[in-house]
Each structure stands twice: as C-alpha cells, then as structure tokens.
Amino acid sequence: MSTTTLTKSPAGPAGPVPAGAPAPDEGRIGLRANLRHIGALTRRNMLQIKKDPESMFDAVLMPIIFTLLFTYVFGGSVGGALGGDRTDYLNYLVPGLMAMMGMNIASAVGSGVNDDFRKGVMDRFRTMPIARSSVLIAKIVVELGRMMVATLILLGMGFALGMEIQTSFLGLLGAIALSAVFGAAIMWIFIVLGLAMRTAQAVQATGMLVLMPLQFGSSIFAPTGTMPGWLRTFTDYNPLSNLADAARGLMMGGPVAHSVWVTLAWAGIITLVMAPLAVSKFRKAT
Numbered sequence: 001m002s003t004t005t006l007t008k009s010p011a012g013p014a015g016p017v018p019a020g021a022p023a024p025d026e027g028r029i030g031l032r033a034n035l036r037h038i039g040a041l042t043r044r045n046m047l048q049i050k051k052d053p054e055s056m057f058d059a060v061l062m063p064i065i066f067t068l069l070f071t072y073v074f075g076g077s078v079g080g081a082l083g084g085d086r087t088d089y090l091n092y093l094v095p096g097l098m099a100m101m102g103m104n105i106a107s108a109v110g111s112g113v114n115d116d117f118r119k120g121v122m123d124r125f126r127t128m129p130i131a132r133s134s135v136l137i138a139k140i141v142v143e144l145g146r147m148m149v150a151t152l153i154l155l156g157m158g159f160a161l162g163m164e165i166q167t168s169f170l171g172l173l174g175a176i177a178l179s180a181v182f183g184a185a186i187m188w189i190f191i192v193l194g195l196a197m198r199t200a201q202a203v204q205a206t207g208m209l210v211l212m213p214l215q216f217g218s219s220i221f222a223p224t225g226t227m228p229g230w231l232r233t234f235t236d237y238n239p240l241s242n243l244a245d246a247a248r249g250l251m252m253g254g255p256v257a258h259s260v261w262v263t264l265a266w267a268g269i270i271t272l273v274m275a276p277l278a279v280s281k282f283r284k285a286t
Contacts, residue, residue, distance in 0.1 A: 070093055097220065166253050186270065
C-alpha cells in the first residue's frame with residue numbers, strides 16, 4: 001500500500017483579486033521589474049494608437065491650425081504693437097504655443113484613463129502583480145510622445161512661415177525639454193480628474209474650464225503690458241506665462257533664469273502633490 005502526499009500549490013490565490021486590493025507581491029517589485037512593466041504597458045498604449053490613428057488627430061492638426069489662425073488673424077496687429085511685423089509675432093507666438101500644446105495634450109490623458117476604467121481595463125491591471133504607478137506612468141510616457149509629435153509639427157510650421165531661432169540649437173532643446181517637464185506634471189492633474197469623474201465627457205468639460213483661463217490669461221498669445229492690473233497679477237502667477245516666457249527667452253533671447261526656476265518649481269510642486277493622489281485614487285476607484 002502506498003501513501004500519496006498532497007502538497008499545496010504555490011500558484012497564488014484561488015479566485016480573482018477584488019478591485020482595489022493589493023496585487024500579489026506588489027510590495028516586493030524592484031526597480032528593474034517596475035521599468036519592465038512600464039515598458040510593456042507603454043507598448044500596449046502605443047498599439048492602441050496604432051489601431052486607432054484618429055487619436056493622433058489633435059496632436060497633428062492642433063499645432064497647424066493654431067499657428068495659421070493666430071499668425072494671420074492677430075499677427076499684423078500684435079506684431080505692429082511689438083514694433084515689428086507678422087514675422088516678429090510668429091517668433092513671439094510659437095514658443096508660447098509650445099506651452100499650450102502640453103496643456104492640451106495633457107487633457108487627453110484624463111479622458112483616456114476614465115475610458116479605460118469604464119471598460120474594465122484598469123480593474124484587470126489592478127489584479128496583476130505590478131506597481132500601481134506603472135500603469136499611470138506608462139500613460140504619461142505615451143502622451144509625452146504625442147506631445148513631442150505636436151511640438152515638432154508646431155516648430156515645422158513656424159520655420160515654414162519664417163520663424164528664426166535667435167539663440168542656439170541648445171536653447172531650442174532647452175525650451176522643448178522644459179515644456180515636456182511641465183506637461184508631464186500637468187498630466188497628473190488630469191489623471192486625477194479622469195479617476196474622479198464619472199464620464200470622459202465630464203473630464204473634457206472640466207478640463208476646458210481649467211485650460212481656458214490659464215491659456216488666454218497668460219502671455220502665450222500677447223504681451224501682458226496692456227492688460228488691467230488685476231489680470232496682470234493673475235498672469236504673473238500663471239505657470240503658463242512663466243513657461244511661455246522661459247521658452248521665448250531660450251529660443252529668442254532675453255532673461256530666462258527667473259521664468260525657468262518658477263516653471264520648474266510649479267512642475268515639482270504639482271508632481272509631488274498630484275502623483276501620490278493619482279496613485280491613491282487608482283487603488284481605491286471603483
């Protein structure tokens with residue numbers, strides 16, 4: 001007679017992990033594994049764009065439309081006020097639009113996160129042994145890629161219409177990098193909105209309420225010297241004004257230190273506050 005010894009399988013939990021519960025071994029995920037997860041999730045998000053190329057329309061068309069619209073509608077009058085012509089306004093406008101591109105692309109992150117959540121994709125991710133932050137960071141990586149596409153198209157339009165960089169190629173790279181850093185910080189705000197709102201339409205509507213005052217109450221489209229005092233006070237503290245002024249100084253010349261440090265400070269504060277909040281909401285959202 002023989003005796004059979006049954007050994008408990010280490011395969012993991014017998015049933016599905018409840019939504020919001022910690023994934024198995026999540027606390028023991030190392031940096032290398034975390035980076036590998038971010039890479040895999042980034043590839044997944046890029047494949048989604050490949051299957052839905054219409055999702056790139058905003059990144060491709062927005063810089064073209066805004067550059068042509070503002071250059072030929074306001075270029076003559078504002079360029080004259082700047083003491084030059086339409087080309088002078090173009091040199092003023094394009095660095096400001098770089099700041100705006102980051103905000104507009106960032107707003108799409110919230111809608112995408114909200115849509116994934118409603119489809120159950122995020123619940124599936126939360127049952128996997130991966131760091132919660134890797135899901136959100138992968139979203140930001142892909143959106144930064146879309147932002148770089150929009151920025152390159154914007155610069156291409158600017159050069160085609162006669163824009164000239166008056167500093168150096170390194171200054172241009174610095175302006176692009178600064179815009180990317182600030183854009184990544186803003187994306188955390190929209191991720192929180194995407195996790196907090198019930199529908200993607202609500203995320204878009206709330207995003208517009210945030211974007212419009214920040215974009216038009218800034219130095220992106222016109223100098224702030226003729227604005228009323230209360231509005232100039234707002235533009236002085238508006239991070240988009242500081243980003244636009246910093247990009248303008250890096251590309252066209254002028255003082256940059258104050259604007260750069262203020263922009264980096266805004267980016268750091270936003271990330272330190274909103275990134276942990278986004279990860280916490282991602283864990284608890286239902």
